[in-house]
Amino acid sequence: MATIKEVAKHAGLSVTTVSRYLNNHPYISDEKKEKIQKAMEALDYTPNAAATQLRSNKSYTIGIIVSRITNPYFSYLIDAIEQVVKPTPYHTLILQTYDDPKEEVRLLDMLKQRTIDGIIMCSIENDISLIKQYKQYGPIVVTGDISLKKSGLPVVATDQEEATYLAIKYLLDKGYTEIGYCTGGIFSKSKHGSSRKNGFIKALNEHHIELNDSRIYNNVHTIDDGFKLGRSILNSPKNEWPEVIFTSSDEVAISLIHTFIEAGVKVPGDIAVMGYDNQPLTSMIQVPLTTVSQPVQAIGEEAVHLLISLLNEESYEVNEDRLMLEIVERKSV
Amino acid sequence: MATIKEVAKHAGLSVTTVSRYLNNHPYISDEKKEKIQKAMEALDYTPNAAATQLRSNKSYTIGIIVSRITNPYFSYLIDAIEQVVKPTPYHTLILQTYDDPKEEVRLLDMLKQRTIDGIIMCSIENDISLIKQYKQYGPIVVTGDISLKKSGLPVVATDQEEATYLAIKYLLDKGYTEIGYCTGGIFSKSKHGSSRKNGFIKALNEHHIELNDSRIYNNVHTIDDGFKLGRSILNSPKNEWPEVIFTSSDEVAISLIHTFIEAGVKVPGDIAVMGYDNQPLTSMIQVPLTTVSQPVQAIGEEAVHLLISLLNEESYEVNEDRLMLEIVERKSV
DNA sequence: ATGAAAGCGCTAACAA
C-alpha cells in the first residue's frame, strides 16, 4: 500500500503539504492540489486509519452497546442512530453484550484503548456507578429510564416506571388481578431497570393486591425463552395460571401467545398477554399485540445528537417531548 | 492515559519486556511478570489500539457487510457470525449499505485503510468483478448463490436458482399461473442475484407460461415497501391481480399479507403469498407463512471459519451439506 | 504557501 511519503515524492512535494491537503487546510495552491490529487490516484492511495488515529488520538468511531442485535427494538434503534451518524465524520461500532456484565466492561474498555471516541449505551448490564467511572475516557450517553438522570451521566430517557404503572393499571381496570410479570433481568435484584418493577408494584399496591412471587418470571429475553416459559405455564395446573402476563419485550409476548394458541389456549380469554416496545410486526401476528410503544426513532436520534455535541464540546438540549411512551391497545388483552 | 513506557519505568524494566508480556512471548521470568502486572494495575494501563495496529499492521477486525440490520435474515446471520468470532482474537465491525453500491465501495475501502483485516459480504450491491479487485487488500468471503463460485472468490453459498425453481414449480403445481414476482433489486438488470430470477423463468418456461412484466415488482426491500406494493395492487382492478406473489423476503411477504387481510382480501383464496428466508416470526403471523428456509446459522458459521482460515493462511473446506434451502409449507399459499 | 523534523504508542530485529 502506498503511503503519504510516496504520494509526496510522486507529486514532488513534502509530506506536510500532502497531509494538509488530506485535512483540508487552507494555504495550498490549486496547482499543487491537482498534483497531489493525481499522485494519489496514480498510487491508489488511501490513508492508513491506524496512523491517523495514533497521531490525532481520535478514532471518529462511536460505540453502540446493545444486549442483542436480533431484538428488533435494538436493531431499529441502531438503524435510527446510523441514519444520524452517516452524514457526520463519525463511524459506528455495534457491540453486543448478550446480557453479560463482563462483556460490557470489555466494551467500555475500548474507550480507554481509544478504539472508540464515545459510547451510546442502549442497554445496561452493570451498576451505573461502574459505568460512570469510564466517563473520564470519553463521553458516554445512556438510554433508558428517567431514573438514570440522577447518575449524572448524559441521558436520553423515557419514564418507564410511569408507563409500566399505567400499563398494569390498565390491566387491573380490565378486571385482571392475577398478573404475571416477565422480566429480562432478575426481579428481586433491585438495581437499574427496576423502574418498571417499581411501576408494577405501585399499581398493585394501589389496588391492594399482594405481590405473588410465583407470578414473577426472571431472565426471559428471547423468542426461545418465551417458548420455554409458555410451555412451563401450560404444564402447571390451570388454576395456577396468571390471567394475564405483562412482558418486558414484544418478542417474548409473541412467542408466549404462539405457544398458547398452538396448545388450544385462547388469547385473550384463557390467558392474556401484554408486550413492551411496539416492534414492527406486532400488529400482524395471530393476535395483534397490546403493548407499550417506545419512541425508538427519537431515542436514537436524540442520543446521537447528544453524544456528538459532547464530542465536539458543544451543548445540546434533549427534546424530551419526543420521548413519550404510550399504551397501544390491540387484541391480546 | 498511561503508555507502555510509563509501565516499563514503573516496573523498572524496558518497554520490550513489557511488550513481550503483552504479547505472551516466552522468556520472561515470573518475577518480572508480576512486576509488570502490578505496574499495569497501578497505572490503570490499557494498550492503545491504534499504535498496536499501526505497528503490527493487523486490526484484528472483521468487517461484516449487510444491506440492513433491521432485516431479521441479516441480524440473525450477524448473530451467528458473532458467536463464532467471539472466542477468537478477532472483533466484528457491522457495516450497512442500505442497498447503495457507493456505500459498499466505501466499506470495501476500509480493507485498504487497514481498518479491517477481512470481510464477510452478506449482501452484494456491486458487480462481483469490482469486489474481486479488493481481494489484494485482504480476504473477502462472499455469501449468496452458488453462481458466485465462478467469481473465484471464497464463497459460502446456497443454490438459490434451484430453490426458486422448486418454489415456483410448487406454486404452479398448486394450480397458480398468474404469479407475481417481487425482487429486492431490479428484475431486468441481469447481474448477480439473478439466480433467483433464472429459477423463476426456468419454472415458467417448463410450464409454457410467458413472462408478464406487469407482474414483476422491483426494489421491494422493507416492511414499508410491502405495504406500498400491497396497496398499489389493491388499487388495481381485481382481474389484474396476480393469483400468488413470490417475494424475496419474509418481511415483505408479511406486510403484503397484512395489507391484504386488513382490506378484507383473503390470503390465500383471493391472493396467495410466498416468502423467502423463514425468519423467526413467520410461523406466528396471522396467516402462517409458506416460505423458503435459509440455513442462516450454518451460512454464518461457515463464513467465519472460512475467513479466519484465510486470515491465518490455512485452508478450510466449507461443509456444503449444511447449506441446503428448503420449502416450508404453511398456510399462505 | 511550503518544508524539516519531532513524535504519537507500540513491535521486533539485533545485541548482549
Added chain:
DNA sequence: TTGTTAGCGCTTTCAT
C-alpha cells in the same frame, strides 16, 4: 532472559 533502537504512517509545531 533482557535491553537498545529503528521505524510503522501520519499530524503538527516551527521555520522560512
